[in-house]
Amino acid sequence: MKLVVTGASGFLGREVCLAALRRGYQVLALGGARAPTIPGVAQASAFDLCDEAALEALLLEEFPHAIVHCAALPTIEACLAEPERARKLNTDVPKKLAQLSFHLGAKLVHLSTDTVFDGKSGGYQPTDTPAPLNLYGETKAAAEVEVLRFGREHAAVLRTSPIIGNSVSGDRGLHERLFASWKEGKPATLFTDEIRQPVEASNLADVAIELCERANLSGLYHWAGTEAMSRHEIGVRIARHFGLDADALVRPVSRAEVPAAASRPRDLSLRLHPLAGKLRTSAQSFEEQLAQLRVPRGCEDWYEQTTGRKVVRRLEKGIDF
Ligand SMILES: NC(=O)c1ccc[n+]([C@@H]2O[C@H](COP(=O)([O-])OP(=O)(O)OC[C@H]3O[C@@H](n4cnc5c(N)ncnc54)[C@H](OP(=O)(O)O)[C@@H]3O)[C@@H](O)[C@H]2O)c1
Missing domain, CATH: 3.90.25 (UDP-galactose 4-epimerase; domain 1)
Known part of the structure; x- marks a missing residue:
């Protein structure tokens, strides 16, 4: 299988590339401003996903079987500082990727966030209605709608919680x-x-890859650790x-x-049903993550x-x- 991984110079994207390599897949790793350097990844480059024409040309040329989309402006503060960039990167880019993956017949796994919820009740199920309290949550909630609109049959939206783990930059975990x-x-x-219900980066990456492998798993899912x-x-x-x-x-x-x-x-705790019952990868206790x-x-x-x-x-x- 040939995979394109966006955000590969970032915290989760790097782990997704490594998880794909462990399974013997071919990986094209895309960073934003930085070209990813990941042991074992031969194809890696810096690439501005907001350049829609270049993105289209790249994907038509590469014709991947699956795309794991990790690139984002992934914090409340960063979105407030650059609202226009946040809307483009967090909403318009996933929409374009969903359109392109529909055209290619490729699986799209799009990373979303618990922050689409308002946190009033906790214990959120994938069927609960988002009600974001900030621009980050708004842009990610809007992306979920677009991705599922264009990719109901072949796209999986994976909502997740704060990610822990060891980062290359040393400051993301x-x-x-x-x-x-x-x-x-x-x-x-x-x-x-x-x-909150933390999840460890490599465990989440395994889930993203398993979703690429499973054509029948499309729609909206939650993944995190087992403990809120x-x-x-x-x-x-x-x-x-x-x-x-x-x-x-x-x-x-x-x-x-x-x-x-x-x-x-x-309270942004997530219920992991039904995905937890469908995967080989198991959700981890906090001890396992630590x-x-x-x-x-x-x-x-x-x-x-x-x-x-x-x-x-x-x-x-x-x-x-
Ligand atoms: N981290 C968490 O705790 C957490 C929790 C819940 C959900 N999530 C979701 O998980 C996903 C991954 O988050 P993360 O923590 O791994 O993010 P991250 O470490 O901040 O990485 C973000 C990535 O996006 C890339 N990027 C930024 N602008 C770009 C552009 N214009 N074109 C192409 N790439 C661009 C960055 O590339 P450069 O750095 O090279 O510019 C970087 O590789 C996101 O969708 C996020 O919303 C994260």
């Missing part, structure tokens, strides 16, 4: 951001009543996993104490001094940990 702050002597203040918990609990469990003093490094705060929190979704996290590069000295533990460096998936 949640534990990497926590370490960066801890290393600067700043404890993290995290909400005790904002609920507060941001505070996530931080505490990460600290404890690394043998760090969670009480000193992770401070609790409630949403009521922070006026701006009212505009943030409270087991894959490494001490981020640049934090080794601080970590060794703080815990007395030695960091053993190793090369994993082309990243030197």
Whole structure:
């Protein structure tokens, strides 16, 4: 199978490329401004997906069996800073990809987000109606409609939760951001009543590839880890996993104490049914996810001094940990 992976210079896209390679597939890895460098990927380039004519020419030339679309402006802050770019990249590009993959008869797996929901009830099913509270959620919710409109038969929209894992840049994973702050002597203040359901990047990548393989799995699906918990609990469990003093490094705060929190979704937990029953890949407990996290590069000295533990460096998936 020949796959095009967009956002391959990003956090999830890289893992999707590696998951495809593990299964022996041919991968064309597209980054945005940066050409992806991924061990084992021979075809990789920087490519502006907003150039619709070039995108059409590329896909007609390559004629892939499947496209996994990970490129996005994937944070609330980035979308607010560049609203026009957010609409183009997060909504118009997936629409164009859905049209093109329909034309090619290629499977499209489009990554979406829990942030399409308002967080009032939690426990969201794929059939629940999106009600985004911010521009990021709006642009992603609009994309879901377009992708399914053009690709009901051959496209899968995969809504997911905050992604954890080891990133090449060293600053995309949640534990990497926590370490960066801890290393600067700043404890993290995290909400005790904002609920999320983290997923590990390589597990999510396996699901994206399995969806490419399964022609009968189209439509809208949810994927995350098995445990929904507060941001505070996530931080505490990460600290404890690394043998760090969670009480000193992770401070609790409630949403009521922070006026701006009212505009943030409270509970974005997801129900994984029916996808969880249809795949070989299993959803992971948080313990299984934690087991894959490494001490981020640049934090080794601080970590060794703080815990007395030695960091053993190793090369994993082309990243030197
Ligand atoms: N990260 C999370 O916690 C999370 C949670 C839920 C859902 N998601 C969804 O998962 C997907 C992947 O997120 P991520 O965290 O992996 O994102 P990321 O690390 O920020 O990567 C974004 C990718 O998009 C590329 N890109 C940006 N503008 C582009 C353009 N004009 N043309 C082509 N490519 C462009 C970037 O390329 P360059 O950097 O080379 O410019 C980068 O490879 C997104 O759809 C996101 O909405 C993420």
